[in-house]
Amino acid sequence: MIVFWTAALALAVFLYVLLDGFDLGVGILFGFARTEDEKREMLHAIAPVWDGNETWLVISGTVLFGAFPSVYALLLSAFYLPLILMLCGLILRGVAFEFREKSTGSRAVWDAGFGLGSLLASFVQGCAVGALVEGLPNHAGQFTGGAFFWARPFPLLCGLGLCLGYAMIGSTWLIAKTSGAMRERAYRQTAWLLRGVLLFLAVAFVASLLLDLPVMTRWLERPVLGMFPLLGLAGGITVLYGLIKRRDAVPFRGAALIFIAAFGTLAVSFLPYIVPFSLTIWQAAAPPSSLSFLFWFAGIVVLPLTLLYTVVVYWVFRGKLRDDHPSY
Numbered sequence: 001m002i003v004f005w006t007a008a009l010a011l012a013v014f015l016y017v018l019l020d021g022f023d024l025g026v027g028i029l030f031g032f033a034r035t036e037d038e039k040r041e042m043l044h045a046i047a048p049v050w051d052g053n054e055t056w057l058v059i060s061g062t063v064l065f066g067a068f069p070s071v072y073a074l075l076l077s078a079f080y081l082p083l084i085l086m087l088c089g090l091i092l093r094g095v096a097f098e099f100r101e102k103s104t105g106s107r108a109v110w111d112a113g114f115g116l117g118s119l120l121a122s123f124v125q126g127c128a129v130g131a132l133v134e135g136l137p138n139h140a141g142q143f144t145g146g147a148f149f150w151a152r153p154f155p156l157l158c159g160l161g162l163c164l165g166y167a168m169i170g171s172t173w174l175i176a177k178t179s180g181a182m183r184e185r186a187y188r189q190t191a192w193l194l195r196g197v198l199l200f201l202a203v204a205f206v207a208s209l210l211l212d213l214p215v216m217t218r219w220l221e222r223p224v225l226g227m228f229p230l231l232g233l234a235g236g237i238t239v240l241y242g243l244i245k246r247r248d249a250v251p252f253r254g255a256a257l258i259f260i261a262a263f264g265t266l267a268v269s270f271l272p273y274i275v276p277f278s279l280t281i282w283q284a285a286a287p288p289s290s291l292s293f294l295f296w297f298a299g300i301v302v303l304p305l306t307l308l309y310t311v312v313v314y315w316v317f318r319g320k321l322r323d324d325h326p327s328y
Contacts, residue, residue, distance in 0.1 A: 001291035005067035006274070006281050008303060012063060014263050015310070016056035017125075018169075018256060023050040025170020027093055027118025028163060029189065030111070038182055039111065041321065043097065045177040048317040050097070054090065055306060066294050068284045070141050071274050077143040078136055079128050082150055086124040093117030122166045123159040127151065130158025133208075133215055133266070136275055154207055161200035168193035169259065172239065172251035177320055187243060190251055194239055197258070201232070214277050218269040225268055232261030248320075 023046040033039045064072040076083065096113035103110055127150050134154050137145035171193055174186035208216050219225050235257030242250030270276045274284050285291065 001288060001295060002281055002285045004295065004299065005063060005285070005291060008299065009060065009063045009067070010267055012056050012060040012303075014260075016053070016060055017263065018259050019049070019053040019056065019310070021122075021166045021259065022046075022169040022173040022252075022255075023053055024118045024122045025166035025168065026173060027114055027170070028122060028167045029170055029174070030118065031115030038185075041178055041182045042174065043100075044321055045174055049313055051094070052310065052313055055310075059303070059306060062298070066298070067286055067291055068274060068281070069286055071279065071284045074136070074138060074141055074143055074275060074279070078138075078145060079131075079150065081147055082124045082128055086121045089117040089120035089124065091117070093121070119163060122163045126159035126162025127155040129162065129266075130155030132276060133158070134211070134213060136278065138275070138278060141279065154211060154213075157200075157204060157207060161197070161204060164193060164196045164200055165259070165262075168197050169252065169255040172242075172255045175242075175248050176252045179320055183248070187246075190239065191243055194236065194243075198236060215266075215269045222268060225265060228261045228265040228268070231264070232258050235259075235261060 026042055026046050030039060030042050033042060061072075064075070092113045094117075096110040096117060100107050100110035100114065131150040131152070134152065137143065137149060168190060171186045171189040175183055175190060178186065235254045238254030238257060239251045240254075241247070242254060272280045272282065274281045286294075
């Protein structure tokens with residue numbers, strides 16, 4: 001049961017980062033859109049899926065609460081402020097998404113809210129990941145840091161990096177879903193954002209060495225980690241190939257490979273710790289009876305149904321937006 005719920009948590013977190021990542025990225029790029037037609041096309045490209053993508057954030061929190069309650073308590077104590085900021089950003093972008101279609105005189109306000117909400121949620125998520133990598137101050141499962149421990153230079157760097165990553169995968173999604181001027185602009189944006197992501201990865205690697213982060217010792221202990229940078233390199237080459245050959249579906253697949261490589265690097269580096277490097281999955285897991293109780297509904301009903309729903313939605317709304325019917 002512990003292994004099952006660890007795998008379920010990893011899957012939920014990864015699907016959230018990948019799926020909500022690209023629509024948050026579109027939201028970040030939305031702030032740079034020039035015309036109303038561009039803005040509408042960007043929103044229509046994510047309209048069928050953006051709220052469903054956030055389901056995986058809810059599932060991630062639910063699995064933590066039910067299967068790893070001590071981790072839930074520790075992370076909530078540590079990241080209370082950034083969590084509130086993230087939720088405010090997600091709420092703001094959700095409200096702005098709906099209200100801008102109905103508004104007339106205040107549309108510029110909601111446009112700004114959608115872009116800023118997307119940027120805030122993305123940045124805070126990156127800061128939280130960076131703070132976890134740098135180390136979560138705690139004693140016996142109790143958080144011992146300050147309210148702004150996540151606002152140190154390395155977490156802030158990671159926040160910027162995740163914004164770049166989300167924007168890049170968002171631009172590749174726009175390439176796959178749009179045509180005409182919006183598609184051409186997305187091609188240009190992807191080329192620049194790919195450079196930014198690669199620069200961030202290089203800077204983050206050097207910073208990790210200079211800070212002597214504990215996670216770096218895992219590279220010596222686990223040579224298998226070397227496969228993930230190769231996978232990320234393959235993803236970057238795939239994006240570049242799609243840009244050069246103008247294969248609209250290819251850049252998004254390459255960007256997804258980059259995200260898989262980054263997530264795999266962190267996951268394999270952390271295991272068996274769920275809070276690096278202080279709390280293992282075995283120490284953090286709920287009692288076996290609780291895990292088994294959760295399995296018989298959440299494990300074999302909720303998770304499969306949510307996966308099925310996600311697959312069906314993406315299959316139904318596959319393909320590009322049509323010029324004669326720009327809205328889904």
